[in-house]
Amino acid sequence: MNEDTPQPQWLDEQEQVVWREYLRATRLLEAALDHDLQAHGLQLTEYEILSMLSEQPDRRLRMSVIAELVVQSRSRLTHTAGRLESRGWVRREPCEGDRRGVELVLTDTGFAEIVRMAPTHVRSVRANLLDHLSREDLLALGRAMSAVSNGILSTGVCDDVLATEEQHA
Amino acid sequence: MNEDTPQPQWLDEQEQVVWREYLRATRLLEAALDHDLQAHGLQLTEYEILSMLSEQPDRRLRMSVIAELVVQSRSRLTHTAGRLESRGWVRREPCEGDRRGVELVLTDTGFAEIVRMAPTHVRSVRANLLDHLSREDLLALGRAMSAVSNGILSTGVCDDVLATEEQHA
Numbered sequence: 465m466n467e468d469t470p471q472p473q474w475l476d477e478q479e480q481v482v483w484r485e486y487l488r489a490t491r492l493l494e495a496a497l498d499h500d501l502q503a504h505g506l507q508l509t510e511y512e513i514l515s516m517l518s519e520q521p522d523r524r525l526r527m528s529v530i531a532e533l534v535v536q537s538r539s540r541l542t543h544t545a546g547r548l549e550s551r552g553w554v555r556r557e558p559c560e561g562d563r564r565g566v567e568l569v570l571t572d573t574g575f576a577e578i579v580r581m582a583p584t585h586v587r588s589v590r591a592n593l594l595d596h597l598s599r600e601d602l603l604a605l606g607r608a609m610s611a612v613s614n615g616i617l618s619t620g621v622c623d624d625v626l627a628t629e630e631q632h633a
Numbered sequence: 634m635n636e637d638t639p640q641p642q643w644l645d646e647q648e649q650v651v652w653r654e655y656l657r658a659t660r661l662l663e664a665a666l667d668h669d670l671q672a673h674g675l676q677l678t679e680y681e682i683l684s685m686l687s688e689q690p691d692r693r694l695r696m697s698v699i700a701e702l703v704v705q706s707r708s709r710l711t712h713t714a715g716r717l718e719s720r721g722w723v724r725r726e727p728c729e730g731d732r733r734g735v736e737l738v739l740t741d742t743g744f745a746e747i748v749r750m751a752p753t754h755v756r757s758v759r760a761n762l763l764d765h766l767s768r769e770d771l772l773a774l775g776r777a778m779s780a781v782s783n784g785i786l787s788t789g790v791c792d793d794v795l796a797t798e799e800q801h802a
Contacts, residue, residue, distance in 0.1 A: 483758060
């Protein structure tokens with residue numbers, strides 16, 4: 465930026481209040497959910513990955529698809545997958561028909577684990593998020609979050625994070 | 634949990650959709666903002682801390698207060714403060730009148746840095762969040778986030794994260 469760059473449109477008071485409230489609430493919620501999952505030695509992203517795999521008919525997803533769903537870089541997801549694999553909850557396998565790709569497969573042990581953890585986590589999401597919102601507020605939150613997701617994805621700024629290149633880990 | 638524990642109230646379809654959309658949007662936004670701050674070698678939380686310090690009349694805040702504002706554990710905040718200190722942007726000092734407490738003080742170099750970075754960051758918040766929301770959606774988001782913050786804080790589940798004990802670092 466040089467001295468000719470125009471000043472940005474600074475946030476007005478409402479925007480500033482909402483922005484700080486957003487940051488604070490998202491962090492408090494993350495901390496509360498992580499706190500409740502810690503009883504199972506899990507982080508939220510790890511839970512989500514197991515949960516998404518458990519919903520697939522064949523309990524498997526490509527690493528590149530998971531990276532997009534949970535918004536993790538490939539290197540960070542590889543690290544997360546390694547932790548889950550070391551506990552015997554997932555296996556990494558080359559994709560059928562595309563041996564450059566890697567899939568994550570939920571093991572029977574991993575499936576039993578997600579079944580065991582799901583009630584705790586659902587109670588936590590309800591107690592820390594849903595119970596504090598009317599149905600109207602919930603739907604308004606959903607609309608706002610969809611608009612933000614779609615807006616950011618349309619700009620391409622997150623392409624680095626959502627890189628889909630795959631290699632054997 | 635034993636076998637007598639009742640099943641939780643599972644999420645209905647609307648709740649499930651909003652919850653996943655929330656997770657995805659918050660992560661995309663964090664990734665986008667971090668991407669834009671990386672040009673300055675900063676993480677979002679580091680920017681926020683410098684920004685909050687710059688708004689104080691004497692450019693200083695207690696570590697315990699900062700930890701609550703940015704929702705970081707004391708140990709993680711100590712690490713963050715160390716990174717900012719090594720760049721000469723903040724100093725850690727014992728609190729006047731309470732020598733067990735520690736304050737973070739913004740240096741002149743740090744103040745110049747936040748002045749230099751602010752336009753980039755404000756443009757980023759606008760481009761990745763505010764530009765995607767009508768004023769009505771923005772205010773609805775603010776109301777929902779306030780309800781969540783207040784709700785979580787009232788339960789005390791985050792007391793571990795927001796621990797206010799201080800010691801010389």
